[in-house]
Amino acid sequence: MKRKDFIQLSAMGLGALVLPNFSAFGTPVDPSRFLNDGLDVKIKKQLADVALNTARSKGATYADVRIGRYLNQFVVTREARVQNIANAESFGVGIRVIANGCWGFAATNVVTKEAIAKAAERAVAVAKANSRVTTTPVQLAPQKGYGEVSWKTPIVQNAFTIPVKDKVDLLLNVNSIAMTGGANFVNSAILAINEQKYFASTDGSYIDQDIHRLFPTFTVTKIDRGSGKFETRKSLSSPVGMGYEYLTPTADNKVGGIVTRYKDRYDMLEDVKNATADVDQKLKAKSVEPGKYDLVLDPSHLWLTIHESVAHPTELDRVLGYEANYAGTSFLTLDKWKSRNFQFGSKLVNVVADKLQPGSLGAVGYDDEGVQCGKWDLIKDGVLVNYQAIRDQAHIIGLDHSQGCCYAQSWSDVQFQRMPNVSLQPGKEKLSVDDLIKNVEKGIYIIGDGSFSIDQQRYNFQFGGQTFYEIKNGKIAGMLKDVAYQANTQEFWNSCTAIADKSDYRLGGAFNDGKGQPGQSNAVSHGSSTTRFNGVNVINTARKI
Amino acid sequence: MPILTKEAAQALLKKVLAYSKADECEVTLFGGDSGNVRYARNEVSTSGANSRNMLVVNSAFGKKLGTATINEFDDASLEKVVRRAEELARLAPENPEYMPILGPQQFVEPSAQYNENTAAVDPAYRADAVAKSLAITKQNKLVAAGYLENNVAFSAIMNSKGLFAYNSSTNINFSITVRSEDGTGSGYASKSYNDVRKLDAGKETSIAAQKASGSRGAKAIEPGKYTVILEPAASIVLIEQLIGNMDARSAEEGRSFLSKAGGKTKLGDKLMDDQVTIYSDPWHPDMPTAYWNNDGRPQEKTTWIDKGVVKNMYYSRYWAQKDNVKAIPSPDAFIMEGGTASLEELIKSTEKGILVTRLWYIRPVDPQTLLFTGLTRDGTFYIENGVIKHPVKNFRFNESPVIMLNNVEALGRPERAVSGESNQSAILPPMKLRDFTFTSLSDAI
Numbered sequence: 001m002k003r004k005d006f007i008q009l010s011a012m013g014l015g016a017l018v019l020p021n022f023s024a025f026g027t028p029v030d031p032s033r034f035l036n037d038g039l040d041v042k043i044k045k046q047l048a049d050v051a052l053n054t055a056r057s058k059g060a061t062y063a064d065v066r067i068g069r070y071l072n073q074f075v076v077t078r079e080a081r082v083q084n085i086a087n088a089e090s091f092g093v094g095i096r097v098i099a100n101g102c103w104g105f106a107a108t109n110v111v112t113k114e115a116i117a118k119a120a121e122r123a124v125a126v127a128k129a130n131s132r133v134t135t136t137p138v139q140l141a142p143q144k145g146y147g148e149v150s151w152k153t154p155i156v157q158n159a160f161t162i163p164v165k166d167k168v169d170l171l172l173n174v175n176s177i178a179m180t181g182g183a184n185f186v187n188s189a190i191l192a193i194n195e196q197k198y199f200a201s202t203d204g205s206y207i208d209q210d211i212h213r214l215f216p217t218f219t220v221t222k223i224d225r226g227s228g229k230f231e232t233r234k235s236l237s238s239p240v241g242m243g244y245e246y247l248t249p250t251a252d253n254k255v256g257g258i259v260t261r262y263k264d265r266y267d268m269l270e271d272v273k274n275a276t277a278d279v280d281q282k283l284k285a286k287s288v289e290p291g292k293y294d295l296v297l298d299p300s301h302l303w304l305t306i307h308e309s310v311a312h313p314t315e316l317d318r319v320l321g322y323e324a325n326y327a328g329t330s331f332l333t334l335d336k337w338k339s340r341n342f343q344f345g346s347k348l349v350n351v352v353a354d355k356l357q358p359g360s361l362g363a364v365g366y367d368d369e370g371v372q373c374g375k376w377d378l379i380k381d382g383v384l385v386n387y388q389a390i391r392d393q394a395h396i397i398g399l400d401h402s403q404g405c406c407y408a409q410s411w412s413d414v415q416f417q418r419m420p421n422v423s424l425q426p427g428k429e430k431l432s433v434d435d436l437i438k439n440v441e442k443g444i445y446i447i448g449d450g451s452f453s454i455d456q457q458r459y460n461f462q463f464g465g466q467t468f469y470e471i472k473n474g475k476i477a478g479m480l481k482d483v484a485y486q487a488n489t490q491e492f493w494n495s496c497t498a499i500a501d502k503s504d505y506r507l508g509g510a511f512n513d514g515k516g517q518p519g520q521s522n523a524v525s526h527g528s529s530t531t532r533f534n535g536v537n538v539i540n541t542a543r544k545i
Numbered sequence: 546m547p548i549l550t551k552e553a554a555q556a557l558l559k560k561v562l563a564y565s566k567a568d569e570c571e572v573t574l575f576g577g578d579s580g581n582v583r584y585a586r587n588e589v590s591t592s593g594a595n596s597r598n599m600l601v602v603n604s605a606f607g608k609k610l611g612t613a614t615i616n617e618f619d620d621a622s623l624e625k626v627v628r629r630a631e632e633l634a635r636l637a638p639e640n641p642e643y644m645p646i647l648g649p650q651q652f653v654e655p656s657a658q659y660n661e662n663t664a665a666v667d668p669a670y671r672a673d674a675v676a677k678s679l680a681i682t683k684q685n686k687l688v689a690a691g692y693l694e695n696n697v698a699f700s701a702i703m704n705s706k707g708l709f710a711y712n713s714s715t716n717i718n719f720s721i722t723v724r725s726e727d728g729t730g731s732g733y734a735s736k737s738y739n740d741v742r743k744l745d746a747g748k749e750t751s752i753a754a755q756k757a758s759g760s761r762g763a764k765a766i767e768p769g770k771y772t773v774i775l776e777p778a779a780s781i782v783l784i785e786q787l788i789g790n791m792d793a794r795s796a797e798e799g800r801s802f803l804s805k806a807g808g809k810t811k812l813g814d815k816l817m818d819d820q821v822t823i824y825s826d827p828w829h830p831d832m833p834t835a836y837w838n839n840d841g842r843p844q845e846k847t848t849w850i851d852k853g854v855v856k857n858m859y860y861s862r863y864w865a866q867k868d869n870v871k872a873i874p875s876p877d878a879f880i881m882e883g884g885t886a887s888l889e890e891l892i893k894s895t896e897k898g899i900l901v902t903r904l905w906y907i908r909p910v911d912p913q914t915l916l917f918t919g920l921t922r923d924g925t926f927y928i929e930n931g932v933i934k935h936p937v938k939n940f941r942f943n944e945s946p947v948i949m950l951n952n953v954e955a956l957g958r959p960e961r962a963v964s965g966e967s968n969q970s971a972i973l974p975p976m977k978l979r980d981f982t983f984t985s986l987s988d989a990i
Binding site: 168226457539544 | 581582583584585586588589590591592593594595596597612616637638640641642668669671672675676679688690691692694720721722724728731733798799800802804805806807808816905906907908909910911913914915916918919920922939941943945947948965984985986987988989990
């Protein structure tokens with residue numbers, strides 16, 4: 001994930017809240033305008049054809065065009081105050097071409113036939129300039145044109161139709177519960193996103209998509225005035241590929257246990273009450289004794305470990321070296337994949353890539369280069385079996401088709417390989433969280449995501465969390481603090497000894513998966529059931545300054 | 546719309562303000578052109594060009610504020626955006642923290658951020674720079690991945706109380722990672738300048754190439770506390786976190802490394818070694834920055850850490866008024882003082898230590914102590930008796946910049962560096978520090 005988001009937020013006094021990468025060039029607008037339809041699809045087709053025809057006439061052998069309307073709304077509050085209500089709209093066109101065997105890209109926010117033709121010309125000129133220093137021409141996997149098709153996130157209630165007042169009331173209610181419960185500070189926010197994307201290419205596809213995402217979140221802070229120490233607890237919500245229905249929970253959506261966690265729907269008012277109690281306990285918790293522990297990781301925590309240590313190293317662009325100067329490369333090199341016997345994890349570990357999973361952030365009908373999306377295995381019975389590829393990489397791993405992993409964060413950014421939803425499959429045998437814990441002699445049960453860092457080839461990582469519970473002889477023995485675990489990715493996944501069954505399966509995720517130069521954000525979900533890892537190194541993070 | 550001159554921006558903003566019916570109105574105009582080229586595997590991968598402008602209108606009725614922006618500049622659009630901001634202001638709840646807009650400010654002359662040569666950079670220049678870089682890596686049988694980005698930008702602010710300021714700037718950013726063909730060595734170099742003539746993509750590529758070759762065959766040594774020499778491109782990612790967390794409000798609220806028990810702060814306390822002085826200066830010749838901040842406050846030369854003592858924190862205008870202190874804005878960039886020694890001289894004076902080229906994936910672990918974790922990357926070397934003995938495997942560290950700047954052995958000659966994490970520039974010295982905490986080994990190269 002991107003660190004930049006945290007820096008911006010700390011300036012806003014939002015602590016560890018995670019905001020997506022809202023475009024600085026988004027246009028705040030009246031909320032009612034969000035409900036207007038964008039351009040008629042017929043007009044979009046005409047504009048797209050201008051881009052494609054101009055590019056071809058200037059010498060492009062391939063071209064695609066994305067006409068994008070990106071709507072963001074965020075309501076941000078702290079304690080009894082609304083800090084910001086912003087509605088942003090960003091509208092424009094991005095054109096990508098191949099000329100002389102080389103990629104070129106140009107974008108414009110002027111959506112007229114003339115401006116689009118000019119941008120197409122610029123894209124071809126950029127490609128031709130770069131072709132002077134290119135020796136290997138781009139090789140695209142074949143892709144059939146789909147004609148005129150469309151796809152829409154299957155939402156129940158469009159978040160943009162909910163009055164801003166209702167969102168403000170909910171958040172101020174959340175804050176009031178925290179403050180009444182003894183918190184010193186509380187920050188909360190609701191973020192809603194709608195990507196209206198029209199894609200067309202010289203392959204003969206005209207794809208209209210309407211994508212919705214939502215993220216309600218808060219952070220509760222409590223300070224022990226005597227010692228000057230402070231602790232926080234973040235919400236156990238997740239960003240989702242859903243409408244406002246995410247905030248309408250029923251009893252079926254609640255996972256009981258040491259603290260209530262949530263599946264498919266989220267109860268913000270209940271969670272903030274629990275968070276306020278947790279932060280109290282965190283202040284009084286015992287500082288962890290460093291050493292080896294068996295870790296029992298809740299899906300609200302494990303999603304981030306999956307994201308960093310499984311999803312990133314299986315990105316083919318990293319494996320090939322395209323990210324060497326920034327995000328890094330990958331230890332999952334092609335020879336390991338070719339061997340068909342590289343034991344990434346224990347035999348229990350099955351990981352799938354899935355661009356279709358309902359409710360997930362990565363779910364779309366077609367990717368940003370017009371490829372219909374699907375689902376495939378990455379890790380099968382612990383062995384590395386596949387990567388995540390796009391059209392110009394497919395031939396490198398012997399595929400005759402793209403896996404549909406191309407994405408751009410906006411019309412003004414060039415699309416490139418981004419991860420799909422990558423999820424750990426639940427255990428096949430019936431197994432509950434209690435069953436996982438009862439066999440642990442010395443362990444830590446971790447809920448919620450916290451600090452995270454991993455090296456540029458994805459070997460060595462360190463993760464924190466929101467709450468940590470000591471497990472002693474099969475029983476929870478109280479809360480711990482100052483916990484972080486460090487491991488080598490392959491050793492860690494090979495230490496996986498038990499995975500709860502599908503009844504415990506839940507999704508986590510992020511709006512701000514970062515990669516690329518200039519940097520771009522991708523929204524992605526990761527699912528799992530509670531999972532146990534044996535003998536992991538835990539450090540104590542307390543320091544004195 | 547091209548880059549606007551001061552006069553053109555002033556005329557446009559006057560026209561916008563003339564539409565205002567609000568109690569207070571403040572308008573900001575900014576925009577720019579940028580171009581980039583990215584390469585990897587010794588080939589160009591993606592590249593692009595972008596041109597964007599934006600007008601932001603803030604309208605207020607009493608303490609009710611509305612904001613609207615637009616990127617169309619005909620008269621009807623300008624009036625529409627003002628009306629929209631006013632509509633939102635009428636709908637908004639009263640913000641108890643709203644501060645009346647500033648009147649005209651006494652600004653010092655703009656700094657020399659704009660350079661004609663950088664403004665003239667085109668796709669052909671970028672392709673030539675890549676060609677120069679690739680010639681070196683191909684000749685040495687090494688593999689390059691790099692990124693070159695240039696931009697020219699302007700911004701202007703005007704309000705209904707008569708405040709006006711204008712700024713223009715150019716920048717060029719280059720970074721390169723060179724790896725050996727077998728992936729056993731990796732080196733990095735990066736530079737950022739306002740003036741493109743200072744950039745030598747070939748020279749930077751050669752530095753990265755030397756590190757790539759020199760870092761092959763790295764040996765594992767035990768993690769633990771070591772004397773380290775951090776090159777500026779390494780230390781910048783931790784020091785920028787220190788400066789980025791010097792907000793007065795967080796400190797007074799009790800949730801910052803500058804907080805003390807009982808609601809007090811560490812302002813005036815000595816937190817670091819005597820050798821540590823950090824300031825900001827918009828007119829620094831090697832790193833000019835904007836002379837006003839985004840709410841129209843003048844940026845001034847400001848000392849943040851003076852010989853280890855916390856000298857200033859930064860304030861929002863609201864919080865400064867509440868505290869009845871000067872509303873010092875947060876800086877755009879920082880400068881850390883140093884000595885006269887070169888990096889080579891620092892190495893020469895080191896009996897046992899580790900030279901770090903770059904730190905990577907920096908994330909907060911504990912905001913209370915400003916503890917961060919991350920890893921070394923792209924060239925880490927063991928020093929013994931004043932010479933580099935051999936490359937070492939990369940480490941994960943857990944360290945606080947506060948602790949680190951308490952353990953200063955020596956500071957070298959400051960230079961402009963660019964952060965691989967934030968892409969922001971700073972001027973800071975190579976630094977020799979004792980007891981830097983490495984907590985585990987990484988196999989990453």
